[in-house]
Amino acid sequence: MSGYVAIEVADVEKTFRLPRQQIHTLKELVLHPLRRTEHDELHALEGISFTVEAGEFFGIVGRNGSGKSTLLKCLAGIYHADSGRIRIAGRLAPFIELGVGFNPDLTARDNVIISAVMMGLTPRQARHRFDEIIDFAELREFLDLKLKNYSSGMQVRLAFAVMVQSDSDILLIDEVLAVGDAAFQQKCLDVFYRLREEGRTIVLVTHDMATAQRFCHRAMLLERGKIDLSGDPAHVARRYLELNFDHHPEATPPSTALPDTDASDSPDAEGRLERARILDVWVEDDAGHRVDSLGDGQRIHLHALVEACAPLEPPRILLWIESPEGTRVFGADSAVESPLASGEQVHMHVDLANPLAHNHYSIGCSLTPDGSQNDILAIEPKAASFMVYSTAVHHGLVLIDHNVELRRQPAPSEVASG
Amino acid sequence: MSAVAAPPPSQAPLAAPPPARDITGPSALGGGARRFANLTWMIASTDFRLTYFGSVLGYVWSLMRPVLTFGVMFLVFSRALKLGHGIRDYPVLLLLNIMLITYFQEATGASVTAVLNRESLVRKMHFPRMVIPLATVLTAAFNAVLNLFAVFIFLVAYGVNPRWSWLGLPLLLVLLTAFTCGVSMLLSSLYVRFRDVGQIWSVISQVLFYGSLVFFTIERIPGIGLRRLVLMNPIAATLQQARHWIVDSHAPSTAQAMGGGLWWMLPLGIGALVCVIGLLVFNHEAPRIAERL
Numbered sequence: 001m002s003g004y005v006a007i008e009v010a011d012v013e014k015t016f017r018l019p020r021q022q023i024h025t026l027k028e029l030v031l032h033p034l035r036r037t038e039h040d041e042l043h044a045l046e047g048i049s050f051t052v053e054a055g056e057f058f059g060i061v062g063r064n065g066s067g068k069s070t071l072l073k074c075l076a077g078i079y080h081a082d083s084g085r086i087r088i089a090g091r092l093a094p095f096i097e098l099g100v101g102f103n104p105d106l107t108a109r110d111n112v113i114i115s116a117v118m119m120g121l122t123p124r125q126a127r128h129r130f131d132e133i134i135d136f137a138e139l140r141e142f143l144d145l146k147l148k149n150y151s152s153g154m155q156v157r158l159a160f161a162v163m164v165q166s167d168s169d170i171l172l173i174d175e176v177l178a179v180g181d182a183a184f185q186q187k188c189l190d191v192f193y194r195l196r197e198e199g200r201t202i203v204l205v206t207h208d209m210a211t212a213q214r215f216c217h218r219a220m221l222l223e224r225g226k227i228d229l230s231g232d233p234a235h236v237a238r239r240y241l242e243l244n245f246d247h248h249p250e251a252t253p254p255s256t257a258l259p260d261t262d263a264s265d266s267p268d269a270e271g272r273l274e275r276a277r278i279l280d281v282w283v284e285d286d287a288g289h290r291v292d293s294l295g296d297g298q299r300i301h302l303h304a305l306v307e308a309c310a311p312l313e314p315p316r317i318l319l320w321i322e323s324p325e326g327t328r329v330f331g332a333d334s335a336v337e338s339p340l341a342s343g344e345q346v347h348m349h350v351d352l353a354n355p356l357a358h359n360h361y362s363i364g365c366s367l368t369p370d371g372s373q374n375d376i377l378a379i380e381p382k383a384a385s386f387m388v389y390s391t392a393v394h395h396g397l398v399l400i401d402h403n404v405e406l407r408r409q410p411a412p413s414e415v416a417s418g
Numbered sequence: 419m420s421a422v423a424a425p426p427p428s429q430a431p432l433a434a435p436p437p438a439r440d441i442t443g444p445s446a447l448g449g450g451a452r453r454f455a456n457l458t459w460m461i462a463s464t465d466f467r468l469t470y471f472g473s474v475l476g477y478v479w480s481l482m483r484p485v486l487t488f489g490v491m492f493l494v495f496s497r498a499l500k501l502g503h504g505i506r507d508y509p510v511l512l513l514l515n516i517m518l519i520t521y522f523q524e525a526t527g528a529s530v531t532a533v534l535n536r537e538s539l540v541r542k543m544h545f546p547r548m549v550i551p552l553a554t555v556l557t558a559a560f561n562a563v564l565n566l567f568a569v570f571i572f573l574v575a576y577g578v579n580p581r582w583s584w585l586g587l588p589l590l591l592v593l594l595t596a597f598t599c600g601v602s603m604l605l606s607s608l609y610v611r612f613r614d615v616g617q618i619w620s621v622i623s624q625v626l627f628y629g630s631l632v633f634f635t636i637e638r639i640p641g642i643g644l645r646r647l648v649l650m651n652p653i654a655a656t657l658q659q660a661r662h663w664i665v666d667s668h669a670p671s672t673a674q675a676m677g678g679g680l681w682w683m684l685p686l687g688i689g690a691l692v693c694v695i696g697l698l699v700f701n702h703e704a705p706r707i708a709e710r711l
Contacts, residue, residue, distance in 0.1 A: 004435035016709065025614035054435065073708070077544040080443025080705040089438040094544040101539055105468055117460045118543060120453060169436065 004089060006170055006201040007052040007075065012084035014045040014070055014225075044070040045081075046225045052218075054090065054169070055199035057192070059216035059233060061207060061240055067225040068205045069174060072096050075203065076172050090169030090201065093119060097174050098159035104148035108139060108158055111147050115159070119166040129165045137161035156188075164191055170201045175208075189214075209237040214326065232318075234328050274378075276312060276367045279305040279345070281319070281383035283363065294354060296390035296399065302332075302350040304365045306378065308340035315340070315377055316370045317348050322362045322382070323397060329356065335370040355398040358390040446548040446697075446704035457549045462556035469557075480561055481568060484520045488513050495633045505635055510569075510576050511665045515632040515657050517565045522598050522653060523623050525558035529602035530609050530616050533707060540708050547704040551602040559595060573664070583663040590656050590663070593689065597652045600693030603700035610703065610710050630654040635661070636675045646676050646684075652692070655685035 017039040044067045052058045062068040073079040075086060076096050095101075101118045102111050112133050116126035134140050137157045147155060163171065192215050195202060206212055212219050212233050219236040221228040221243075229239045284301040285291045294300060302319050320331035332350045340346070362385040367377040447454065470477050491512055495501040502508030532554045533540060533547075540547070566587075574580065609615040630653040639645050649655050655672045662671040673682035 005438075008438070024612065026608075026612040026618060027614055029612065073541075074443070075441065077441045077443055078541065078708050086441040087438045088441055090436040092441075092544075095542055097542045100542045103464065103468070106464065110464070114460055114464060117456050118545070122452070122456060123460070 004054050005051050005087075006054040006056070006089050007058075007203070008085075008087040009051070009075070010049050010085045010087075012045055012048040012071070012074060012081045012086060013043075014067075014074060014079060014081050016042040016044055018042055043225050045074070048084070048222075048225075048227060050220060050227065050230060052201060052203065054201050055196075056218060057196050057202045057204070057216050059212040059219035059236070060203060060205045060222060061209065061212050061219055061236060062222035062228075063207070063240075063244060066222040068222050069096075070225075071222065072172050072174055072203065072205050088170060091120070091167060092170045093163065093166060093168035093172060095119065096172050096205075098163060099155055102147055102155065102159065105146060107144050107146055108134075108150070109143050112158065112162055115162050116166065119162065119168070121166065133158075133161045133165050136164060160188060160191065164195070168200070170203070171195070172203045172205075174205045207240075209240060213237050213328065234320075234331060275308070275310050276315065276377040277307045277309055278365050278367065278378050278380045278383060279307050281305075281363055281365050281380065283384060283386045291386065293387040293389055296354060296356065296358065296388055298354055300352050300354045300356075302348075302352070302363060304348045304383075305345060306348070306365075306367055307345045308342055310342050312340040312342075312369075312377070314338055314370050315346075315367050317346065318366045318368070319348065319350055320364045321356075322364060324360050324362075327397070329361070329397060354388065355400060356388045357397055357399060358388055359397075360387050361385060443705050444544060444547055444708060446701040447546050449544075449546045454546050454549060457545055458553045458556060461549065461553035462560065465553070465557045466560045469561075477564070481565060484513075484516050484565060485568075487520070488516050491516065491633050501634050501638070505637075506666045506668065507576065507578055510573050510578060511635075511661055512633055513572055514569050514660060514665060517562065517569050518594065518657060518660065519627060519630060519632055519653060520565070521558055521562035522594065522601075523627070524561065525555045525598045526601050526605060526619065527623065528558065529554040529606045530619055531606075532602075533606045533610055534711065537711050540711060547707055548603070548700060551606045551700070552599060554606070555595060555599050555602050558598075559591075562591070578665065581664075581667065583667065586663040587660065590660055593686075594653070594656050596693055597656075597689040600689070600696035603696035604692070607700045607703040607707065610707055626651070626653060631657050636670065642677050646681060649676050649681075650684050650688060652685045652689035655682070 018041075019039050048071060060068045060071060070079060073096065074081045075088075076092070076094065078096065095118070099115070101115050103114070106114070109130075112130060113123065113126045116129065116133070117123055121129070134143065137154075137160070139154060139158060142150070142154070147158075150158070192202070196215070202215075204211070204216065216233045218231060219233040220230040221236045221240055223243060228243070229236055281302075281304045282290050283292065283294070284303060285294060286299050286301070288301075300321075302321075304317060304319055306315075306317060308315075314336045316333055316335040318331060318333040321329045323329050330352065332352070334348065336346055362382040364379075364381045365383050366379040369375050369377065469480060492509055496508055496512070502512070505511065529551045532550050536550055539545075540550075605615060605619055629648065630651055631648065636645055636648070636658060639648055649658060649672060658670070658672045658675055661669050662674075672685070673679075676682055676684070
């Protein structure tokens, strides 16, 4: 990461005043000039504060009506926030959806130019980059086809290509991956990875938790216009599911039980004072020997050794297992109960049953201040790896204790003929 | 440490972070003059192309409307009502007037629903909102320029000799366009709030057509007081001046028709006032247009 704050949001509020009886016409206004309309106030956003660092992939998740799109519109400058402050460093893409401004009656050629200009390029720049855009979209043979004859996937491809070429440092994206065929979705994902590598800042609004967990370094959950939880996408996703399926959100107090950022894959900013170090991460078998492979069913012992480089408030340590596709299969965390002196070491040991299928896995470890959501003390996304081997055939990522029952039933034809 | 994968190298750190700026929500203008101009031009020329190249007869159709209006008006007012009696080059004057007021009517009529028609753009993209009414006027202006070419061909064919004063037309067009923009800003922002603006405007537009010296001339109006009243209307003033400069140099200019002095400043001032009001109203409404759609 480039180490500066790209988006800073402080105490943003947005209230919609919804008149109970709206005056829709000038006639009414003239006939009843003194009628006061009563308003219902809808607090779409309340006290929203967060920062996004440059190069971060930040997810905003939440249920319908939680205020996530409103927040995105405030960020983009489409809505005017009632109070609070939004600061942006870098070129901000002005749109929040792909293909804004596409005209179905024009050819792809024209649409590319128009939409590039809308995104802030000059017409000259737009024509200059035209070839790159078309090549990226792989639509060269359909250049002179009107957009209305494009499939929805082709349209997204074109829109995506323009976006990538639009030179914006900060992209705000509202649900993009819903359309497009599987191959193109894969391409979008590849682009996301590339954008991430290039250090572009992306804010993604989604309610697809898989996308959020897959891409976002950090995620934020909105619930009724307030930040419910912000931090590790996995935690946020879990909380989101709780909110969705458990209708007693009070029963699980937010933020207290669930920790922290770990922003997987993101190295600490260069030059930042090192406060803690992950010295070693390894795997042991039941006998206490270091191993790099385990048979299925053998218990897994994850170990981590960390060291405080400076006096440290009690940190929280997280260990996780990741599949080769980058899916976090398992994670466990615990907080040290008292502050650490400089040079003091902590050894963490997680002992778990092994439900993993035959595959190669990596182990990540992170250290965050307990209770803080925006700070990472140390992180090693792929600190160690191990292999799980098995002779049985696996049909999924993990083996879950299960029973199978098969019952024969006579064919209907036999019954009829008998 | 066993097999610690190095974190992926991030891009070379930027020399200095780009300067931070506040996001203050949408506005009427802002975002840089260049982007404003690019957007306005892009939207207007796209709309223009869509109407012209969308169908084979695109241009013919858009020319047909004023020409047909002209045909009917000519038959009714010139032949049946004899309004053109004694007026030099009446058919040419009528055609020119119709083309000019068609420009105004087309632009303002389209701008009523302009913001609403671009809803998806307004709700999903940050851009200076003023682009919308201005692009709508610009589209109509492209049309008007093409139509005026047809008028001049007709003019010469009819036997009117080209004069230096024809060069005054661009000035008149600029003034008319400024007035049109003012009205368009007013209409497009008010329509978002009040949906009867459309009906109200179509009535006013009709009244303007009949009250703006399109098919009758200032000589028909009795008394200097009434003439001044009619010429207070910026459109009437424009048409009167156009008649003087382009069709018939013996016809009084706007200033002469208003009785000399500084009276000619009145329509100019009213036009400017409408412009300012339109600008202020649009500017006031712009930040919340997206929410009210």
